[in-house]
Amino acid sequence: AQSVTQLGSHVSVSEGALVLLRCNYSSSVPPYLFWYVQYPNQGLQLLLKYTTGATLVKGINGFEAEFKKSETSFHLTKPSAHMSDAAEYFCAVSDRNTDKLIFGTGTRLQVFP
Amino acid sequence: EAQVTQNPRYLITVTGKKLTVTCSQNMNHEYMSWYRQDPGLGLRQIYYSMNVEVTDKGDVPEGYKVSRKEKRNFPLILESPSPNQTSLYFCASSATGALVAQYFGPGTRLLVL
Numbered sequence: 001a002q003s004v005t006q007l008g009s010h011v012s013v014s015e016g017a018l019v020l021l022r023c024n025y026s027s028s029v030p031p032y033l034f035w036y037v038q039y040p041n042q043g044l045q046l047l048l049k050y051t052t053g054a055t056l057v058k059g060i061n062g063f064e065a066e067f068k069k070s071e072t073s074f075h076l077t078k079p080s081a082h083m084s085d086a087a088e089y090f091c092a093v094s095d096r097n098t099d100k101l102i103f104g105t106g107t108r109l110q111v112f113p
Numbered sequence: 114e115a116q117v118t119q120n121p122r123y124l125i126t127v128t129g130k131k132l133t134v135t136c137s138q139n140m141n142h143e144y145m146s147w148y149r150q151d152p153g154l155g156l157r158q159i160y161y162s163m164n165v166e167v168t169d170k171g172d173v174p175e176g177y178k179v180s181r182k183e184k185r186n187f188p189l190i191l192e193s194p195s196p197n198q199t200s201l202y203f204c205a206s207s208a209t210g211a212l213v214a215q216y217f218g219p220g221t222r223l224l225v226l
Contacts, residue, residue: 043117105155
């Protein structure tokens, strides 16, 4: 069965600093991997996803994530944080057979001026 | 504007009083799904529907019912709500399934006393 672990329920960074949100997954088959973002009082929206091909995936708002099979990781990064990046971020994994997503528990990102 | 709408946005009710949360999408999507979000647990899928008249259980279906009589609507029914169903509920839709971008509604915050 697939599962996903997000290390750190809260991450705080200063504006302009590197953002690194960690996600590790377990899957018995090659996974599809996703990052969703939830801004305050809103639903989730897709940031980026990995299916096949290039392991470095670029998403919206300057975010990117790298699929590392050997480390079973899909960490989300952004070189320079902006105040508007403050939100909750969810990593999700699925396999190609079940068409179901398993979400992590989320990481709340705070950005300080 | 492409969107998923949910009503009501906020609801306080008492144990045992039947309620329905409506969900509607205007993108002609085949796939619709209901999730609940609880602190420390992330999002968990309740039910999903691959098409009209086709529904299936997610990971936490107990105490919930759904129906899909029209492509655009996917109501969530709580026949006899209990306090452990106090949660934040999200409806989502996508063109083909959970492995492509899902579009989320704004959420319904439910309190069962």
